[in-house]
Amino acid sequence: MTKPETPSILCIGSVLWDVIGRSASHMRQGSDVPGRITRLPGGVAMNIATTLVRFGMAPILLTAIGRDPEGDELVAACARLGMVTDHIYRSDDLPTDRYMAVEGANGLIAAIADAHSLEAAGAKILRPLIDGPLGRAEAPWPGLVALDGNLTLALLEEIAAHPAFAAADLRVAPASPGKAERLLPFLGGWRATLYVNLEEAGILAQDEFGDSESAARALLDRGAHRVLVTDGGRSATVADANHVITRTPPEVLVTRVTGAGDTFMAAHIAAEAQGADAETALARALHAAATYVSGDTPL
Template sequence: MTAAPDILCIGSVLWDIIGRSAATLRLGSDVPGRITRLPGGVAMNIAMTLRRFGFTPALLTAMGRDPEGQELLAACARMGMVTDHIYLSDDLPTDRYMAVEGANGLIAAIADAHSLEAAGDKILRPLSEGRLGPWRGPVALDGNLTEALLAEIAQSPLFADADLRVAPASPGKAERLTPLLHSPRATLYVNLEEAGLLCLTRFASAPEAAGALVARGAARVLVTDGGRACADGGPDGVLTAIPPQVLVTRVTGAGDTFMAAHIAAETGGADRAQALEQALRAAADYVSGDIGS
């Protein structure tokens, strides 16, 4: 019997193909390293971290009925996630993400999430048909969805009582979050570059960016900036904290880990400062390789 979920993770669940090298990489570098293939995607990364904190996430996403999709579906189920509500397509392939990381960080990445985009609001049928909705708990939502679908979610009565926690997926998709910028139910999780894209400017620090996003109408926003100060901005002002200093061995998925740990802390009753500290510690452990992918 499938367990009842306590949080929805809506967005990309795909195969991550990550090449990592200990060398500093430049354009055209050809170096030894390791290539891994693991379940990934923003929604999946968040769900995996939430599982470590004892949550039972339900995945709302799209997968193909191809061999890659069947393998991915089985992997999600083995990790204890609720997979009953995933949209399975006969004609769309399972999505993939490819990245190259070196000692100098993320070099390049390509997200092939076209099947998720093509599926559109089909992934929300479990809510519209009453199997899961209207949903009144926390929702982790990622910007791999189309801007039209994100705008629909921002206005939908299916999410009227939901606690929306939103990530842009990447700087290239940050502007898709614009429809949610003024939602009173949405908490945005962005990095410094993404904050600048949403405000059509550049910021020197996370606290500055958090203050500007709140001034633009965001109900609440968390802004990260790598190893520099991060900020939690809201109606009670801007709270800042410094991430622990660690040796960085990987970066893909760090922001998703931060977001999931923050959701887990606040859902468990932590105050703003405690939640921020837990999120920063979880992200630091992740990038240093102290916890699993």
């Protein structure tokens, strides 16, 4: 797919195959129940890009995908969905990454993310942005960037200090609570927006919180420029030096959870890109996430 004349946003991070098993039954360790198993393009960067396309934006993917048959199929699927795939790093010796999860009526039961190829590729995925068609140190990318925490801590530290990102509107999310600490380079002076859930906020702030607002305020105290903290169906807070806004999501029947946080982040980015104010953007993001977890949008 050719690059659009004015690309809307860079999506940097994991693009892989999601293998998701879902059951309508409540599950526990050792459960063996009927359900459905699906395989679809996934990964944090991919999930964000998918929602951005639905909101009329043109995401450019910066990631690592193998030159194996699974990788060829994945790149073709991304292009069909409306994403720019020209700048993906294709590796001859690294396999295409995968993610596997099991979800029951009581939520996510277990998940394994195999993003080793993305980690091994490292800074190679950033070549088009650092010294290529998308930007250079002396002429940095001036627009939106969605960055996920599946990159290594060393690479995230490099990004936090690299002049190629100096003009970007950077939006950052951890890939999971287990990788939340990788966002530490973006605390303290860096003008980035962090999207985290309550557990991830606690890891970053080295504390425990009972609600999204207290977590958001604590992250600001630790040097965050702007944060959005979600707490499932209970609350969500957007906070910066000028305001703290907390809202409650719509009540819906939850039928899936994998990708909900990515949908929230993408919907919020799209709303702000369209000129929405802080309160409206938060409301739109909560509505989009609620619609997603209710199953009212395609898998």
